[in-house]
Amino acid sequence: MRNLAIQKLCLNISVGGSGDILTRAWKVLNQLSGQKPVESKSRLTIRGFGIRRNEKISVHCTVRGPKAMEILEKGLKVKEYELKEVNFSDSGNFGFGVDEHIDLDMKYDPAIGIFGLDFYVVLERPGNRVNRRKRCRNHIGPRQRVNKEDAKQWFVQTFDGVILNK
Secondary structure: OOOOOEEEEEEEOOOOOOHHHHHHHHHHHHHHHOOEEEEOOOOOOOOOOOEEEOOOOEEEEEEEOOHHHHHHHHHHHHOOOOOHHHHHHHOOEEEEEOOOHHHHHHOOOOOOOOOOOOEEEEEEOOOOHHHOOOOOOOOOOOOOOOHHHHHHHHHHHHHEEEEEOO
């Protein structure tokens, strides 16, 4: 298998409303990643959920480098290194969710509460920058792209993980 690496790890806490609960979710992501999270707004009004257009409803953060691997390791430990086949996308990325942030070796604070969060991992091969850079940009070939099978194989080899066929 040719080298694969984590390009980025996206962490998301969607609370479905603004105010104090969003501020507490922001603190959780700040503690976990050591970075300043960004707040996301809703695109449209949904009366059934009680959210309005442009209302802040979630916080997310993108982590790169060794810190991403460290946080991913904590998240997979909670999932016991088991992921379902549907967690992997055709473009070679995978994601999963954790129900309680305190399972990630974080101390429980009654003032903050408990939040669930989503992990999404984007994998790439070395040389993928050719597709994104400004000068001398070019396409990458199909052998350079990461597919579903490559991502599954990387997960099993890197973390000794198990992929469930459900």
